[in-house]
Amino acid sequence: MGLIVQKFGGSSVADAEGLKRVASRIVATKKAGHQVAVVVSAMGDTTDELLDLAEQVTPMPNGRELDMLLTAGERISMALLAMAIGNLGHEARSFTGSQAGVLTTSTHGKARIIDVKPGRIVEALNDGAIAIVAGFQGINQDTNDVTTLGRGGSDTTAVALAAALEADVCEIYTDVDGVYTADPRIVPSARKLDSITYEEMLELAASGAKVLHLRCVEYARRFDLPIHVRSSFSNNEGTWVVKDHPGGASGDNMEQAIIAGVAHDKTEAKITIVGVPDRTGVAARIFQTIADADINIDMIVQNVSAAATGLTDISFTLPKSDGAEATRILKDIQGEIGFHSIQYDDQIGKLSLVGAGMRSHPGVTATFFACLADAGLNIEMISTSEIRISVIVREGDLEKGVKAAHTAFDLDVDDEAVVHGGTGR
Amino acid sequence: MGLIVQKFGGSSVADAEGLKRVASRIVATKKAGHQVAVVVSAMGDTTDELLDLAEQVTPMPNGRELDMLLTAGERISMALLAMAIGNLGHEARSFTGSQAGVLTTSTHGKARIIDVKPGRIVEALNDGAIAIVAGFQGINQDTNDVTTLGRGGSDTTAVALAAALEADVCEIYTDVDGVYTADPRIVPSARKLDSITYEEMLELAASGAKVLHLRCVEYARRFDLPIHVRSSFSNNEGTWVVKDHPGGASGDNMEQAIIAGVAHDKTEAKITIVGVPDRTGVAARIFQTIADADINIDMIVQNVSAAATGLTDISFTLPKSDGAEATRILKDIQGEIGFHSIQYDDQIGKLSLVGAGMRSHPGVTATFFACLADAGLNIEMISTSEIRISVIVREGDLEKGVKAAHTAFDLDVDDEAVVHGGTGR
Numbered sequence: 029m030g031l032i033v034q035k036f037g038g039s040s041v042a043d044a045e046g047l048k049r050v051a052s053r054i055v056a057t058k059k060a061g062h063q064v065a066v067v068v069s070a071m072g073d074t075t076d077e078l079l080d081l082a083e084q085v086t087p088m089p090n091g092r093e094l095d096m097l098l099t100a101g102e103r104i105s106m107a108l109l110a111m112a113i114g115n116l117g118h119e120a121r122s123f124t125g126s127q128a129g130v131l132t133t134s135t136h137g138k139a140r141i142i143d144v145k146p147g148r149i150v151e152a153l154n155d156g157a158i159a160i161v162a163g164f165q166g167i168n169q170d171t172n173d174v175t176t177l178g179r180g181g182s183d184t185t186a187v188a189l190a191a192a193l194e195a196d197v198c199e200i201y202t203d204v205d206g207v208y209t210a211d212p213r214i215v216p217s218a219r220k221l222d223s224i225t226y227e228e229m230l231e232l233a234a235s236g237a238k239v240l241h242l243r244c245v246e247y248a249r250r251f252d253l254p255i256h257v258r259s260s261f262s263n264n265e266g267t268w269v270v271k272d273h274p275g276g277a278s279g280d281n282m283e284q285a286i287i288a289g290v291a292h293d294k295t296e297a298k299i300t301i302v303g304v305p306d307r308t309g310v311a312a313r314i315f316q317t318i319a320d321a322d323i324n325i326d327m328i329v330q331n332v333s334a335a336a337t338g339l340t341d342i343s344f345t346l347p348k349s350d351g352a353e354a355t356r357i358l359k360d361i362q363g364e365i366g367f368h369s370i371q372y373d374d375q376i377g378k379l380s381l382v383g384a385g386m387r388s389h390p391g392v393t394a395t396f397f398a399c400l401a402d403a404g405l406n407i408e409m410i411s412t413s414e415i416r417i418s419v420i421v422r423e424g425d426l427e428k429g430v431k432a433a434h435t436a437f438d439l440d441v442d443d444e445a446v447v448h449g450g451t452g453r
Numbered sequence: 454m455g456l457i458v459q460k461f462g463g464s465s466v467a468d469a470e471g472l473k474r475v476a477s478r479i480v481a482t483k484k485a486g487h488q489v490a491v492v493v494s495a496m497g498d499t500t501d502e503l504l505d506l507a508e509q510v511t512p513m514p515n516g517r518e519l520d521m522l523l524t525a526g527e528r529i530s531m532a533l534l535a536m537a538i539g540n541l542g543h544e545a546r547s548f549t550g551s552q553a554g555v556l557t558t559s560t561h562g563k564a565r566i567i568d569v570k571p572g573r574i575v576e577a578l579n580d581g582a583i584a585i586v587a588g589f590q591g592i593n594q595d596t597n598d599v600t601t602l603g604r605g606g607s608d609t610t611a612v613a614l615a616a617a618l619e620a621d622v623c624e625i626y627t628d629v630d631g632v633y634t635a636d637p638r639i640v641p642s643a644r645k646l647d648s649i650t651y652e653e654m655l656e657l658a659a660s661g662a663k664v665l666h667l668r669c670v671e672y673a674r675r676f677d678l679p680i681h682v683r684s685s686f687s688n689n690e691g692t693w694v695v696k697d698h699p700g701g702a703s704g705d706n707m708e709q710a711i712i713a714g715v716a717h718d719k720t721e722a723k724i725t726i727v728g729v730p731d732r733t734g735v736a737a738r739i740f741q742t743i744a745d746a747d748i749n750i751d752m753i754v755q756n757v758s759a760a761a762t763g764l765t766d767i768s769f770t771l772p773k774s775d776g777a778e779a780t781r782i783l784k785d786i787q788g789e790i791g792f793h794s795i796q797y798d799d800q801i802g803k804l805s806l807v808g809a810g811m812r813s814h815p816g817v818t819a820t821f822f823a824c825l826a827d828a829g830l831n832i833e834m835i836s837t838s839e840i841r842i843s844v845i846v847r848e849g850d851l852e853k854g855v856k857a858a859h860t861a862f863d864l865d866v867d868d869e870a871v872v873h874g875g876t877g878r
Contacts (some may be wrong), residue, residue, distance in 0.1 A: 044509035078529065084469035085533050086540035093539065096547050097532035100525040104503065107522035108510050114518065115511035120522050148597075172552070172573075230468070 030196035031153070033058055035067040035163065035186035039203055041105050042072030042262040044112075049114035052259065053201075057324060058158055065149055065159040067186040068109055070101025091136030095165070095176045099124070102162035102182075110160045121152045123159040126174065129192075130166035130185060138178035139166060141185070141247075144192035153193075163191060180241020187244045193438060198253055200240065201260035206267030207232070207239050210290040210441040214427050217440040221288065223268040228288040228382050231416040235380035236293025245269065257383040273384075286385035286392060287437040292430050293378040294423055296326060297351045298409070300343040301358065303368030305449035310365060311342060314358070321357055326378075327411040327420065339368075343409065345420065348374050376408065377426030380418040381433060393417055399436035405429050455621035456578070457482055459610035460492040460588065465685040466530050469537075475685065476537035478626075483543060483583055483747040490574055490584040490618060493534055495526025502671075505584030518806035520590070520601045524549070527587035527607075535585045546577045547585040551599065554617075555591035555610060563603035564591060566610070566672075569617035586614060605666020605848040612669045616676035623678055625665065626685035631692030632657070632664050632863040635715040639852045646713065648693045653807050654840040660805035661718025666705030670694065698809075711810035711817060712862040717855050718803040719848055721751060722776045723834070725768040726783065728793030735790060736767060739783070746782055748775040748871055751803075751834040752845065764793075768834065770845065773799050801833065802851030805843040806858060818842055823863035830854050 034054060040049050050068075052214060058064050078097050082089045089097075106122040112394050113120035129145035152159040163182025177184055183200055190198035207229070210218040224232075226249035233242045239257060246271065248255050258266025304310055311330065318325060328344040339379075346354055358370055379400075386392050396417055400407060405428065409420035421429055434440060459479060466472050475493075482488050485733055503522050507514045514522075531547040538545035544784050547668060550557075554570035577584040588607025591600050602609055615623035632654070632742055635643040649657075651674035658667045674695065683691025736755065743750060751770045771779055776797060783795055804825075811817050821842055825832060830853065834845035846854055859865060 044506065047510055063621070081469065081533055082536060085472055085537045088540070090539045091538045093532045093535040093545075093547055096535075097529060100528040100532075102508070103525040103528065104522060107518045107525075108506055110521075111514045112510045113511070114515045120518075332690055333790040451537055 029061045030062075031063040031065070031193055033065045033067065033186055033190035033193065033195045033198045035182060035198065035200045036069070037182065037202060037261060038069040038072050038074070038105075040201055041068060041109060047105075047108050047112045048115075050201075051109060051116055053260070054113060054120075054158060055116045055118050063153045065153060065161060065189060065195070066109070067161050067163045067182055067189060068102065068105050069163045070098075071105045071108075074101040076105065087188075092173055095136045095174050097175050098176055099165045104124075104163060106160045106162050110158075112157055113160075119155075120160055121157050122162070122282065123148055123152075124162050125165035125185070126167040126172075127439045128159075128161045128189065130161075130188070131169040132166035132175045132177065134168045134170060134173075134175070136173075136175055136237065139168070139175035140243075141166060141177065141188045142169065144188050148190050149189070149193065151442040161185065180243055183241050184247055185191045187247045187251075187253060187255065191247065191253050195253070197256050198248065199256045199258060200244075201258060202239060203259065203261070204239065205262070205264055206257050207237070207269070208289065209287075210430055210434045211237075211292065214430050215290070215434045215440075216294070218434065219439070219441040221267045222265070223270055223273050224288050225272060225384055226269060227415055228384055229269045231380070231382040231413065232289055232291050234437035235291035235382060235416065235418060236295070236378065237289070239292045240269070246368040269300060271431075285383065285439075286389045287381055287383035287439060289382055289429050290433045290437075290439070291380045291382060292426050293380070294426065295347045295348055296376060296378055297372065297374035297419065298343055298345050299351070299354060299358070300341055300373070300374050301369075302341050302366050302371060302372040303339045304342050305366050306338050306340045313361070313365065314342065315344075317357055317361055318354055321350075321353060323347075323354050327409050327418065330408050334376075345376070345378070345409070357447075375423045376420050377423040377429075378418055378420055379426060379429045380416055381437070382416045384415050386415050386417075395436055396433060399432045400429055402407050403432040454486045454488075454869045456488040456490070456618055458490045458492065458611055458615035458620045458623045459626060460607060460623065460624045461685060462607065463494040463499070463530075463627075465498050465626055466493060466534060467657065469533075471664075472496075472530070472533050472537045473540075475626075476534060476541055478685070479534075479538060479540045479545075479583060480543050490578065490586060490614060490620070491534070492586050492588045492607055492614060493527060493530050494588045494607040495523075496530045496533075499526040499529065510598065520561045520599050523601055524587065524590045524599050527589060531585045531587050538583055538585075540863055543583060544581065545583040545585055547587070548573055548577075550590035550610070551589050551592040551597075553584075553586045553614065555586075555613070556594040557591035557600045557602065559593045559595060559600070560596075561598075561600055564593070564600035565668075566602065566613045567869070568753075569613050571614060571617050574614070574618065580602075586610065592719055604612055605668055608666050608669035609672055612672045612678060612680065616672065616678050616732070620678070622681050623673065624681045624683060625669075626683060627664060628684065628686070629664065630684045630687070630689055631682050632662070632694070635855055635859045636662075636717065639717070639855050640715070640859045640865075643859065644864070644866040646692045647690070648695055648698050649713050650697060650809055651694060652840055653809055654694045656805070656807040656838060657714055657716050660715070660716035660807060660841065660843060661720070661803065662716045662733060665694070669788055682755075711806065711814045712806055712808035712864060714807055715858045715862075715864070716805045716807060716856050717806070717851050719851065720773055721770045721801060722773045722797065722799035723768055723770050723801050723845065724779060724783070725766055725774070725796040725798070726792050726794075727766050727796060728764045729767050730791050731763050731765045738786070738790065739767065740769075742786055742843075743771075743779055746778060748751065748779050750844065752834050754834050770803070770834070800848045801845050802848040802854075803843055803845055804851060804854045804858065805841055806862070807841045809840050811842075812841050821858060824857045825854055828853050828857040830857075
């Protein structure tokens with residue numbers, strides 16, 4: 029008997045049938061002898077429909093009111109889910125983020141969880157009830173205003189609640205079986221990982237893997253809380269996101285894979301600032317200006333300046349959605365900085381290799397670059413961390429690169445001997 | 454400069470256009486120099502759509518969860534309304550029933566307001582903002598669970614909030630111009646009343662007039678809070694619901710009408726229990742059984758018992774919606790009580806005359822009955838209060854009766870000399 033937190037996304041509860049299916053799943057867990065707390069997102073397209081209504085009323089909705097509006101979505105799904113569980117003869121009580129004690133910062137639309145004080149959830153669980161908690165939302169502890177957490181918010185709610193409840197595991201239900209070595213739509217021979225470390229998962233999420241959001245993995249790592257990513261459409265084991273691979277860290281698993289997976293990301297663009305005077309403080313001035321606009325920069329490359337001219341080029345990548353804004357901001361300071369021109373390129377793709385085994389295998393970079401060269405790809409930018417190598421290539425070449433790397437590191441499903449985590453389990 | 458509470462129903466905010474129109478109206482009041490708090494219902498069909506979803510999930514939704522679900526409706530409309538006001542350049546803040554301090558009893562689906570502690574509303578108004586409050590909902594002060602108030606709940610929220618804020622007036626916006634002497638769909642010559650007393654309005658509401666709900670009028674009377682019932686589609690003065698008619702109570706208005714209006718009600722049915730033993734306690738036993746099932750009885754008639762048999766008949770009226778349940782309950786105690794049979798009749802209509810002037814005009818009943826006789830109507834049951842006479846007639850005769858009474862008491866619009874409230878204003 030344990031305490032399990034389960035999280036179901038909007039596609040799992042898109043209609044009455046989905047709600048009933050999820051309810052059965054929850055009740056089965058309860059019947060197996062566990063205490064169950066559930067985090068649920070808004071049904072299917074509810075959030076988009078509410079945003080559409082807001083747009084009909086005003087082009088610039090107030091942040092506080094937009095959060096008030098959007099949180100109606102989870103209110104509907106959680107109440108219906110509690111009813112569906114009631115219909116199966118089990119007691120369920122739904123709680124808003126505020127009622128569940130999810131305390132956040134004040135930034136409407138992208139608040140961060142400060143603390144979870146789940147007194148009412150504990151009370152419900154101790155009463156033998158199933159607790160249903162609204163994902164994606166909380167309350168600003170200073171003003172008592174309702175807030176939303178932004179993208180990936182429901183996953184984060186689930187992990188934060190699980191940590192506060194000291195749950196045994198946080199199960200994230202999704203429409204895939206777990207975390208794969210690559211996107212199976214691009215690499216049909218990609219295989220599901222049995223386990224992955226927090227670090228690897230963080231790097232994969234930051235590199236474009238969609239299955240879990242960065243913030244939720246960060247939270248899980250901080251509290252050393254196991255996440256089990258699994259399908260809401262089957263009872264198969266999914267992927268466990270944990271501190272260390274079973275048997276891996278202690279070194280007794282010789283088959284420990286070097287690479288956990290290959291990620292790709294088409295959402296970034298590249299800006300090149302041409303002819304920047306090579307003076308102290310110029311780069312800082314540029315990137316401070318970008319940061320002040322709340323735009324996140326990913327990779328940065330600065331060429332060595334040509335001695336004759338004293339000028340250099342600076343390139344960086346950023347989300348395509350911030351491209352227009354960043355270009356505008358840079359033009360505003362062009363006179364002050366004195367650079368020549370700005371080039372904007374949104375036809376790039378980012379390809380990343382992630383694996384904790386990289387630390388002890390120095391040949392990874394060489395193998396990676398060689399396989400890309402063999403596939404005819406040109407590398408435009410490079411960035412690395414201890415357990416990740418990312419390169420920027422042409423967007424049109426990206427899928428070819430993913431396949432080449434997946435094969436080069438023996439990740440394909442037919443080659444089971446070197447599959448991640450080994451065959452011994 | 455005053456403090457005005459405005460209430461807008463679901464049909465006024467059915468879509469984006471409605472929300473914008475209502476927003477303009479609110480802003481106009483604000484610009485006129487008033488502090489404005491607004492109570493809003495769920496948009497158009499939202500509540501029905503949510504009920505439909507609940508029905509798809511379970512035939513017997515849990516009361517707590519149903520309230521959680523339905524309160525999402527006002528959350529959506531109030532946030533959108535606040536945004537629409539923001540779009541006009543004024544600050545508006547929306548508040549749930551809980552945030553607005555609407556404390557209620559614990560009966561889900563038909564909670565009653567115990568108190569309103571509008572600290573956050575006062576704060577918003579003092580900041581110069583317009584406060585938008587969710588109608589129809591509150592919070593159970595013992596359990597902190599969300600409750601709904603049942604039918605007419607938003608009107609009651611508005612009046613209760615206005616009383617707590619010590620507002621100058623509570624404006625109830627509706628799709629008609631105000632309170633009429635009769636339903637204009639039945640009596641085209643019906644006219645709008647400039648004013649009506651709380652007592653008269655209570656009797657009209659209890660007699661089938663739909664424009665205001667009983668509970669909200671009761672609340673207004675208790676706090677002596679003026680209600681202004683008016684159209685959301687025009688700027689015309691509507692009907693003021695007040696303690697005394699202007700100039701009326703003090704007796705200097707000789708044209709004070711005897712009758713405020715004629716109401717009708719087709720929602721009741723009649724049950725006759727035939728052959729009831731005429732023993733002490735039998736009637737009490739019957740009506741206690743009905744009351745225990747939470748069924749409200751309206752009129753009761755007991756015939757004098759026939760001395761030879763010691764048996765009597767008891768008739769009473771009740772909502773048609775409770776007819777099947779009441780019949781079932783009575784059959785359960787037929788053996789114990791020993792009556793002969795039950796007759797159920799849902800083809801009845803109730804016709805009511807209401808007017809404070811009845812107190813001083815003893816001829817009203819005679820005139821009323823005579824006009825019904827002239828119109829060929831048979832009176833089946835009678836009930837009276839100090840300022841009301843109600844009769845039960847055949848449902849098919851009801852509209853004929855309304856017209857006859859309206860004319861008999863000179864309420865028709867062409868006959869202005871005796872119009873309610875006089876011609877002097």
